[in-house]
Amino acid sequence: MSIAAISRFVLSHKLLIGIAWAVIAVLGFASTGPASDALSERFDLPGSESTETNTAIAEAYGNGGEAQPLVAVLTLPDGTTVDSPGITDELAAAFAGVSEATPEVRVVSYASTGDRAFVSEDGRTTFGLIYPTYAGPGGEAPETPAIREAIAGASVAGVGFALTGMGELDAGDGDEGGGGVLVETLVGGLGALVVLAWVFGSFLAVLPLLMAAIAIVTTFLLVWALTAVTDVSAVVLFLIALIGLGVAIDYSLLIVTRWREERAAGRDNAAAVQRAMETAGHAVIFSGTTVAIGLSALVVLPVPFIRSMGYASLLIPLVSVVVSITLLPVLLATVGPRLDWPRLRRGDQISHGWERWARGVVRRRWLAVAVATAVLAALIVPAFGLQVGLPRAESLAKSGEAREGVDALNQAGIGLGVLTPFEVLVAGGDPEEVATALDGVDGVQGAIAPEGETWRRGETAIVVALPEADGNSAAGGDTLERVRGAADALPGETLVGGATATATDLTDAVYTNFPLMLGLITLVTFLLLVRAFRSLLLPLKAVILNVLSVGAAYGVMVLVWQEGYGSELIWGIESTGAITVFVPILAFSFLFGLSMDYEVFILTRMREEYDATGSTDEAVIRGIGRTARLVTAAALILVLAFVALAAAPDTTVKIMATGLAAGIFLDATVVRALLVPATVSLMGRWNWWLPGWLARVMPAASTAGPAD
Numbered sequence: 001m002s003i004a005a006i007s008r009f010v011l012s013h014k015l016l017i018g019i020a021w022a023v024i025a026v027l028g029f030a031s032t033g034p035a036s037d038a039l040s041e042r043f044d045l046p047g048s049e050s051t052e053t054n055t056a057i058a059e060a061y062g063n064g065g066e067a068q069p070l071v072a073v074l075t076l077p078d079g080t081t082v083d084s085p086g087i088t089d090e091l092a093a094a095f096a097g098v099s100e101a102t103p104e105v106r107v108v109s110y111a112s113t114g115d116r117a118f119v120s121e122d123g124r125t126t127f128g129l130i131y132p133t134y135a136g137p138g139g140e141a142p143e144t145p146a147i148r149e150a151i152a153g154a155s156v157a158g159v160g161f162a163l164t165g166m167g168e169l170d171a172g173d174g175d176e177g178g179g180g181v182l183v184e185t186l187v188g189g190l191g192a193l194v195v196l197a198w199v200f201g202s203f204l205a206v207l208p209l210l211m212a213a214i215a216i217v218t219t220f221l222l223v224w225a226l227t228a229v230t231d232v233s234a235v236v237l238f239l240i241a242l243i244g245l246g247v248a249i250d251y252s253l254l255i256v257t258r259w260r261e262e263r264a265a266g267r268d269n270a271a272a273v274q275r276a277m278e279t280a281g282h283a284v285i286f287s288g289t290t291v292a293i294g295l296s297a298l299v300v301l302p303v304p305f306i307r308s309m310g311y312a313s314l315l316i317p318l319v320s321v322v323v324s325i326t327l328l329p330v331l332l333a334t335v336g337p338r339l340d341w342p343r344l345r346r347g348d349q350i351s352h353g354w355e356r357w358a359r360g361v362v363r364r365r366w367l368a369v370a371v372a373t374a375v376l377a378a379l380i381v382p383a384f385g386l387q388v389g390l391p392r393a394e395s396l397a398k399s400g401e402a403r404e405g406v407d408a409l410n411q412a413g414i415g416l417g418v419l420t421p422f423e424v425l426v427a428g429g430d431p432e433e434v435a436t437a438l439d440g441v442d443g444v445q446g447a448i449a450p451e452g453e454t455w456r457r458g459e460t461a462i463v464v465a466l467p468e469a470d471g472n473s474a475a476g477g478d479t480l481e482r483v484r485g486a487a488d489a490l491p492g493e494t495l496v497g498g499a500t501a502t503a504t505d506l507t508d509a510v511y512t513n514f515p516l517m518l519g520l521i522t523l524v525t526f527l528l529l530v531r532a533f534r535s536l537l538l539p540l541k542a543v544i545l546n547v548l549s550v551g552a553a554y555g556v557m558v559l560v561w562q563e564g565y566g567s568e569l570i571w572g573i574e575s576t577g578a579i580t581v582f583v584p585i586l587a588f589s590f591l592f593g594l595s596m597d598y599e600v601f602i603l604t605r606m607r608e609e610y611d612a613t614g615s616t617d618e619a620v621i622r623g624i625g626r627t628a629r630l631v632t633a634a635a636l637i638l639v640l641a642f643v644a645l646a647a648a649p650d651t652t653v654k655i656m657a658t659g660l661a662a663g664i665f666l667d668a669t670v671v672r673a674l675l676v677p678a679t680v681s682l683m684g685r686w687n688w689w690l691p692g693w694l695a696r697v698m699p700a701a702s703t704a705g706p707a708d
Contacts, residue, residue, distance in 0.1 A: 117446020164405025201344025
């Protein structure tokens, strides 16, 4: 069914459509709570060595596995070491208090093993590992409060412990602010309202926000239904709310703007709505399709939690499109004229300022290409150093007890590898021999085979290998590979688990398939654009520019977070050393689709102007003059949504928000305002070249832009 037929049906059944959406909206608002509760917190990879090992450890011992240990750090007074009289007994009593308070946890320290791997060279700083049960990413194990209380009440030589660990660091010191996804969405919505008020100069500004709200809650309703058949990652909470806000507003903005232009051109309201749907509505459908194609990459990856994010994320643009082409025209046909008051801005979107800008770019097109290319190249170069993994310990908390423990470990020369130990499950072998073998691995500062029933069950035992470097760093990852190699060479079954092993296996599973995924997405998008623009070179240019835009966004993430040039300045967070495993692929999926939105809007209009004038340069000038203001407003709304997302307390969410905001900003400025008009002008008539044989076999597909 064509968009024209859909529009005629919608406008002929306005009451029915309105009632249907009212019911859906009510159900959607009611589903937000249950949908959130039904989301999964699991981030493992079924079938991998790490997942199988962690599951076996958790089932046999009731703790550990994916649960990273709490680390109790103690620095003794000057002149006192662990070898001083009575100190070992006091240490043993302190950790025994933890075991008594939480008998279900595993505890290991210098006091229980006598192993110097738990002690600094000067003998003054020592630590113990406490393994709770796994409570999911960001969750708190039920034993943790009792562990905190026991550690807080313990002291050795009159000095207390500092309790740290990756979980404690991730919780931070409680001063990062952020009130959850609702607060970020409200902040993003407020920013969008300001932009929309500037664009329309009337109460029409509330319509795109209303469409976004309905699209968001409808997506939550569908996700709730999806959780009945598959696990869906909790990350989709932020994706649905913030990206749904930006996409739904963008689509509504296009249609409402075109409707105003048609009314300004003298059409009656019904005809204006129909024409807006046949033109801007068609562009919205095509744009929603390109976003969905980008997100389809997540669905084909062999990682369940990322695949679930793909299922849910696919719904965001699709629901936004459906709302925009059904409910929005009903509202425009009924209350639209009354909302278009006080009309502080006229109906047409022609911007003489942007026309002058485009004329200048066309006149100095080689300079524009050189400047834009230099900017993108400067940002793409750091992207080649991108490391994927989990954020380093030092980047997770700025202050508080957990940070004090980190500082104590660093100052003592112990390092932060002890926060991310490798748990080695030994089945049918000698744990002491395993510990001896792993102790000699390069990058391991110690391997311990604790005794006792909490560490040895039936035919199994657990050996703890302490890396010298943070397990989430590149050096820590290399150490993990060497430990796995050494374990494979040992007799019996010796498997390596722990959170770092899980992250490594996830990285391998995701990025082994990334080149194939990238190729498939670009190919399908290219074919769609060839059909839309009836050109070969224009779609090729669009795909290349999109890839460059995403690459520049990666570079920003590397500079700001991995290297820390912006994270500490803006958020007071040290460099993460790595970008969270799923962030680059998620950023690619969204940015590729969202960036293509702007490409489609601009190039469609340029194609219309070329058909009308026969001049490529004039098509560039008029196309930019009639779309740039709209694209700028749409991009600004998305950037504001992602800036709001960056206010979330979670570091991973901040990283993702930074990449998305940077990608959209660069795409709307450097790419769309400079590279697109300059390269289209340079290519001249070659923009519209299509081989005759392909023109004959390819059906025509009209794509109408956002404005005549």
